[in-house]
Amino acid sequence: MLQVITDNKQGGVFDISEIVTGATWKTSRIGKPGSVDLTILQDANYMVSNGDIIALKWDDVPLFYGYVFTIGRSEADTLTIKAYDQIRYLAATDTYVFKNKTAAAIVKQIADDFGLKWGHVVDTKYKIPSMVEDGQKLLDIIDKAFALTTINTGSIYVFYDDYGKLAVQNVKDRVLELVIGDGSLMTDFTYQQSIDSDTYNRIKLVRDNKKSGKRDVYIAQDSNNIAKWGRLQYYQQVDDNQNEAQIKALLDQLSKLKNRETKSLKITALGDPTVRVGSYLKIEIGELAIDQLFLIEECSHNFAGDDYTVQIELKVV
Template sequence: MKHQLLLDNKQGQVWDITGIVTDITHKTSRIGKPASLEFTLIRRKHNPGASFTYENGYVVRYVSDDIGVFYGYIFSVDSGKDETVSIKAYDQTRYLTANQTYQFLNATAADVIRRIATDFQLKMGDLGKPEYVIPRMLFDNKKLIDMICEALDRTLIYSGKNYIFYDDFGQLVLREPEQMPYGFVIGDGSLLTDYSHSRSIDDETYNKIKLYRDNKETGKRETYVAQNSSSVRQWGLLFLYQKLDDDLNEGQINEMLNTLMTLRNRETQKLKVDALGDFRVRAGTYVNIQIEDLQINQYFLVDECTHKVEGGMHTMSLDLKVV
C-alpha cells in the first residue's frame, strides 16, 4: 500500500508527515456524523523540517494508492511528556454541527444542502437531482446536519429514493447508494476475518401504520391506515402512529404508506464484519457479503466504516444494514 499524509498550515507551507506517523484511523458514518481521521506522530522521528508545527485548523490530506481518502482540518492535538502526539481531524461536515434557524419552502434535499453550504461557506460538488419537493420545513435552533438528514428522510419516506450525503475529499456531495458500488466480494475466502450477526423486530419494525393530519377546514382528524395481517399473526401488533405534512395529496399519502410498509414491515438485520482494508469502501457504499454459515449472499449498505492502518497492515470494520 502506497500512502501519503500531508499537513498544510494554510500559509504556503506543506509537510509530508507520512514517515513520522505510526497509526491512522479513518471513520465514516452514513448519517449525521462528520468523517474523522486520527493519527499518532512521533515528534522527533525524521523531523520534516525545523519549522514543522501542528496546530488546530491546519489542513490534513490523506491519499492511499491514488485514492483521495480524507481532506479535513485538525480539531484536537493531544501530547504529553513522551514523543507521541495524537491528532484528530474532521472533514468539513464538522461545521454542520452548528445550530441555526431556517425555513425551507418547496425545496428538494439538494436545495437545502446548497443553501446551508452557501451560507456557511462550504465547498460543494455534485448534489445530484432529487426530484421530491418538500412543501415546508421550519427549524428553530437546530443543528444544520440534522436539517439535512430530515430533508433526506422525507425524501426517502415520500419518494422511496435513498441518498447519501458526505464530503468527498473536500467537496460536499449527494449520491444514490447505487452510484457507489464496491466491486469485490467480502466473505468466506475473500477479505473477511470475522463477523457478528443479529436479527430483531425490537427496533424500527412495524406491521400496522396509521398516518394522520388535522383538516383545518373541517376541523376533523383524517387518518390513513395500512396493515400486514400475516406479520401481525407472527410477531404481534407493532404499531406506528405518525403525523403527515398538511400539503400532501391522496396519491402522495398512499405512496408514503406503501413505502413505510416496505421499509418497516420486516426484521432489522445487523451485520458487522472485519476484513482486510480497502479505502474504496466507506459509509454509504454497497458491498456484496457472502457467508455460507449464515446463508447470506447479498448486498448490504455500509452504515459505519472504520479503517485502521498500523504496522503496514490495513484492516476495516463495517457495520452493515439491509435496505
C-alpha cells in the first residue's frame, strides 16, 4: 500500500494517503533530480504550500523524500503536486576550482556549501587532476566528476538522493535479487541496438607538450569496426601533466568503454519497490536471447489505487 506523508515544517504532519488518486515517482541515473507527481482530491482540512515536505513509502519501504515545487488546481476538485528530492537544489550555478579531488569529495564539498544533507558516500578513489568550472550548474559539475572517474578507472558510480540524504555507491555493489522477464513481472518491452549515441571506434587523445612546443597525438582504433560502421572518432585533450603511460592507459580504457554498440531495453512490469536507478537487474527474455544483467538508467514507479507498475530503461555496460 502507498503511504504519502506531508509536513508543512510548522508542526503540521498529515497522512494524505486516502485522498491520493495517483502518484508517479521518477528517477534518472544522470542529470536529473528525483521527482514525484501526485493527484489528490481537494480536502478542506488539508492545505499544501510550496516548500512542504512530501514523503512516500510502499508497505513501509522508503521511496521518496522531497519538497513541493508546483501546485496546480482545476475544476475537477483535484490538486496536482510536483515535488523534487534534494538534487533539485543542484540546479543552482556557481564557480568551482578543484585540484586532485575525488568525485566523492566534490559531492561532499558542494553539499556542505549549499546546506544539503549527505549520507552514505563511498570513496571514489580516483583523484581528478584539475576541474575548473566557471558559472556551471552544480549537478553538471558533479556529473562531469563521475564521468571523468569512469573514463579513467572503468568504475561506474551512481549519485542519488536516499530518502533525504545524498548518496554515492559503486553500481557493482547494487545487484538486485530480482529477475524480470518471461513469466516474471514483465508485461511489455522494447529493445534497441545502436551506434548512434556513445559508440566510437577511433580514439584520439592530444596533449600540449611544453618542452617541444608541439602537440602530441595518441590514437587507438579498431580497423574491423571502422570497416563495418565507418569511422566514429572520439577526441579529447588530456592534461599536459599526464605522462605517456597514463595517456596510453586512458586510450585503452576509452577503447573498452566506447568501441561497442550500445544496447538499451525498456520494460514495463508489475511494481517492486527495490527497483532503483544505478542498480543491476537480471533480465530474461527468450525472444531476444537475453539472459544477463542490465544497468537501470531511468525508472518510473506508477501508483493508481491498488495498481502498482514500473517502467524501466536499462542498458548493457
